[in-house]
Amino acid sequence: MRKKIDEKTLDHIVEEMVSMVENSKDEIFNIGEEARREHENLLLELQDTKEKVSHHIDNGDKLEQQVKSFKKRLSVVSKHFDRYSEAEIQEVYVNTNDMQTKLAVLRQDEKVLRKRRDELERRLVMLNQTIERAESLASKISVILTYLHDDFKQVNEIIAEAKEKQEFGLKIIEAQEDERKRISREIHDGPAQxxxxxxLRSEIVERSFKQGTMDKTLTEIKSVRRMIRSSLYEVRRIIYDLRPMALDDLGLLPTIKKYVATVASYHESIKIEFIPYGEEKRLPQEYEVALFRLIQESLQNAVKHAKATRIKVKLEIGKNNLTVIVSDNGIGFDPDSIKDKSFGLIGMRERVEMLEGRLSITSSEEGTKVFITVPYNAPFSNS
Known part of the structure; x- marks a missing residue:
């Protein structure tokens, strides 16, 4: 069975990735800094080596001139060997040999210095490339960290939202089944009974009529009429709960007025007031249904849970926005603590998002206010 990855697991994975990337960034930074320090040291050594090479070249050129001079002297002595004493001849040979030895040593040192210079120059080129790569990697890692911090946060939010919508869908299915059971029970206990x-009463009416007891027959007919009227009322009430027909026939404002009045009649201890603003006109069906359900849910929440004595329902049909405010003086609640568990609030938020609107709920010990605003640009027709 596949294990579900929840938000905490994903957060832990992202934190570990961020930690590893940050450690890698620190290591790359340290490598870059070491490369810069070595680059500075080698640059100083290269300058010193170049100066030594130049000094050796100058000294070598001077020494080479001296060697040429001694060689000429030695050539003269060799040609006129009989003119010079043994000591003079030996001195010329010794001096020439010493100068040649010094020149050979100097040229060898120059060769070593040139080799070191070339090595330093190659090393500096490689260090420059290392520094550039380190800077490039550090820049890319910064982009990755930004992605991990920002984009993965959005991914987490998307996953959370998808999870919430999945739960919402399951709750919708559950609510549909509960609603079917409720309607079935209401029909069985009400109109069916x-x-x-x-x-049974019609059979009694038939027997009374056959027996010729007209008074009893009329009494039973009146009783049957009352029962038919009551059944008709129950059927209409069930239909109204499913979808108010007045919403299609009369529009949003008259339906809400009637609905608020009906709720107020069932809860006489609560003063429920409906206050309309703006122009009274018909809206597109999707707006009328959505706003009615939003007001219905908000009002029912206030009646069932708020323990309020006063509830105000305000609806404004403006030029560019539809605004609903449902406020009460009840005990209040913490919206953050129940918003993810409340089927009603999730449904309200979904309806508002489908209309690209905004829903906000503020609550305290002094009461609760539900504020809904929905934009619209449709060319609505007057009723």
């Missing part, structure tokens, strides 16, 4: 009673 009443229709069964009407059937």
């Amino acid at each position: 009443m229709l069964a009673n009407i059937l």
